[in-house]
Amino acid sequence: MLTPDQQLAMVAQAARAPSAHNIQPARWHFAGDRILLLEDPARWLSVGDPTGRDNQIALGMAWEGMALALSTIGISLSPPETEALPYPPPAAGLRVAASGQLRPGASADSLAAAPDHRRAWRGTFARADAAQFAAMDQCIAAHAGVAMVAELASTAQFAKWHDDAAAAAFHDPAFARELFYWLRLSPRAAGWARDGLSAECMALSRWEAMAASVALRPTVVRVLAALSLTGVLAGDGAKVNSAARIVLIHAARDVTDFEVGRRWYRFWLDMASRGIAGVPMSALADSPRHAALLTECQALPAGHRLVNVMRFGPVAGVAIPRSARLPASELLQADGPR
Known part of the structure; x- marks a missing residue:
């Protein structure tokens, strides 16, 4: 055909x-x-x-x-x-x-x-204007079956929980090894133009990428974990607090993850079509303890489960890099x- x-x-x-x-x-x-x-x-x-x-x-x-x-x-x-x-x-x-x-x-x-316009923006958002807030709220309402807005007053708490959850994940040496395998912190890295998480897509400067290439090595992470210092690897609080909207991605318990993916993608694309960038905050949803804290703070629709959390906002004066494929x-x- x-x-x-x-x-x-x-x-x-x-x-x-x-x-x-x-x-x-x-x-x-x-x-x-x-x-x-x-x-x-x-x-x-x-x-x-x-x-x-x-x-x-x-x-x-x-x-x-x-x-x-x-x-x-x-x-x-x-x-x-x-x-x-x-x-x-x-x-x-x-x-x-x-x-x-x-x-x-x-x-x-x-x-x-x-x-072609969707990007994951891991940097700091610009301040949203009234029209942009309205566009985000209209989009969230149009996709209420998979997305709900969190209370703006909870953003600072979510930022702290996100950093705490990300820091805790590094205490698992296997997690640190797996993450490091998929990092592409230099254009010279194998797979830079093919897959993985590139420094530019993580909004890292050249010097930040160089530091990360050392700090995120599994052997270094192991030492930081032993010293309870993995918090230095998870400092996204300011970026989270810059978000105009924090959105909970959710689904009924009988909806398959495959179907969730279809609905979630359409929501994210709709946000992109309105000129709004976003990025998942997966550490929150992946940590059972922090996911429980979040859902106690923000009640989901009855019978629904938390799938992920995203932060959204406008990006000004920056060309968001396109991830490799x-x-x-x-x-x-x-x-x-x-």
């Missing part, structure tokens, strides 16, 4: 969907009017994501990204037929995460252009899974 060039273009656009540490687990296979979304188990954070929740969310975002891309060439993507994938993966090799049908006759989705030719699989 699609030419090889069209397939590559669709895959490249779908690949703009985010993933934890920018590991990019999604792979694609086209078979006539059918499409398979595959997971590469080698791109899974066994320490940071032991249950596979983050990968499932990333795969859901990738699926939604593909649906948006296909809509630009008049093709709709059927609702996904998802597979229940166990973690840890029982075997190496690609495995089917979801599949669906390609159907002609679609109109371009209103968010189809947004993936693997070539589409590597993400497109000529053969299906075996």
Whole structure:
């Protein structure tokens, strides 16, 4: 149904969907009017994501990204037929995460252009004006099924909890090793143009990146943890406090992580289409203790669970870097899974 060039273009656009540490687990296979979304188990954070929740969310975002891309060439993507994938993966090799049908006759989705504008901004936000506050609140209200605004008075507390949760995570040596593996702190780093967390996307100056390349080495982190000094590695308080809105990403308990990813991505893209940047504060949601503190402070809708926390705001006078991606030719699989 699609030419090889069209397939590559669709895959490249779908690949703009985010993933934890920018590991990019999604792979694609086209078979006539059918499409398979595959997971590469080698791109899974066994320490940071032991249950596979983050990968499932990333795969859901990738699926939604593909649906948006296909809509630009008049093709709709059927609702996904998802597979229940166990973690840890029982075997190496690609495995089917979801599949669906390609159907002609679609109109371009209103968010189809947004993936090119979405960025994760880890720096300090500019002060929002009344119109920007209104745009954020309208967007949050439009996506109430997955997003709710936190009370502005809680921002300082959230900033402290976020730093505390991030510092606590470094006490796990395996977590520190896994994170360091995916850091790209210099253009000379292997994978700088392909994947991982680059210094520029983390809003680090040249000197900050050089310092981080030493301070975040697992051996150094181990010493800092022994001295209860990991707090020096988690100093985002000022950046969090600059946010115009803190948003809780949530979902009903019976909604799959894959489906959460689809809904969350549309919300984030809608924010981007309104000129608002954002970034997840995953340390808060990943720490059971801090997630509990947060949900005691900010009650979620009945029967819902906390998925993540994001901070949003405008960015002025700065070109937000675009995160690296693997070539589409590597993400497109000529053969299906075996």
